[in-house]
Amino acid sequence: MHGLINRAIQSFVCATYGEARWIEVMHDANLGFSEFEAMLVYTPEQSAKLLDSLQRVLERPLDEMLEDMGTFLVSNPEVEALRRLLRFGGVTYVEFLHSLDDLPDRARLAVSDLYLPGLELLDHGQGKFSLLCQTGLPGYGSVMMGVLRAMADDYGDLVLLEHCGDREDAEVISVTLIETDFAEGRSFDLGAGAV
Template sequence: MHSMINRAIQGFLCRYHGETIWSEIARQAGVSSEGFEPMLRYDIGVSESLIRAACSVLGCDRFNLLEDLGAYLVSLERVRRLLRFGGADYVEFLFSLDEIRERGLMTLPNVELPQMTFSQRSPLDFVVEVGGDCADWVAVTAGMLRAMSDDYGTLAVIEPVPAGPGRAGHVRVQVLEADFSDGRSFALVEPELRGIA
C-alpha cells in the first residue's frame, strides 16, 4: 500500500479527532505516531490495522469511517483538482469516472486506485460500479461522490451498495437538482500559476 493512503488516513484522523486520538490509534495499530515516509510502500496490513484501531478507539462503524475518509480526500486540493477536471458540472464529472483511475495514475503514481465503471439508468439516475479486491473502496467512493456533489452545488442522493455474493459493489447516484447551490469556485489554472507565460 502506498504511503499516501496511510498519510491520508492519518491526516483525516488528526484533522477531525485531534493529535491525542491519532496517537492512541497509532499505538493500537503498532505504527509510529510520527506518521509515514513519503513515497514508501507499506504492507496493506498497516492500513487495515489503522482502520481497525480507528473504529475501536472512536467506537464507530467501519463503513461510516471510510465514507467520511472519502469526503475528507475531496478537501485535499490535489485530489479535488484531479476530480474537478472531469467536468464543468456534476453530471459531466460522473461521466468522467470511467477515466479516473488512469488520470489518477498520472497525478498519484503507484497509488492503487480502483477501476470505476459508470452507467446511466435514466437521465439523472446513475450507477458507479467499483472494482478491485478491496470492498472498502465502495465506502470511500460514496464519501467522495457526496463531497463532490456539494463541491459542484448539486443536490444528489448517494446510495452505496457493498459487494455481495455474485454482485460487485457500487454506488447509486440520483441527481435531484443540478444547480441547488453555488458550490465552490474552481479554476482550471491554479491561482499561483496565473499570469505566468
C-alpha cells in the same frame, strides 16, 4: 496500500479527532511508527492493522468513518489539491461522474505506483446512475460515497446517494440527480493551481 492513502487517513483522523487520538490509534496498531509517509508504499497487512485499530480506538463503524474521510478529502481546504484534480474531470457533475471511469488511470499518470481499483459508471437515464467500485481496496466504496457527496456540493447539485452493498466483484453506489444548480457550489478556475 500506497502511502498517499494511509496518509489521507492520518490527515483525516488528526483533523477530525485530534493528534492525540491518532497517536492512540497508531499505538494500538503497533506498527513501530506513528506517521505515514505519502510517498512510500506500505503492506496490505499494515493498512489492515490501521483500519482495525481505527474502529477499536475511535469506536465508530469503519464504513461511516471512511465516508466522512471521502468528504473530508474533497472539502477540507488543507487538501485542496485533490478537489481540484477531481474538478478537472468535467464542467458539470454528470461529466464528473462519467470521468470517474478514468480516475484510476489518471491517478497512475500522476503517481505511477498508486493503484486504485476500477470504477465503472452505468447511466440508467433520467438522472439515475450506478457506480461500480471494484474490489481490491478495503472500504473503497465507502470513501467514494463521501467523495461523490462532497463533489455534488462542490458543483452545487442535489443528489441522493445510496450504498447498495456488494455485487459480484464490486460495491455498488446508486446516484440519483435530483436537481442541478441547486446551490451556488464552489468556483473552479483552471489556472489557479498552476503556480
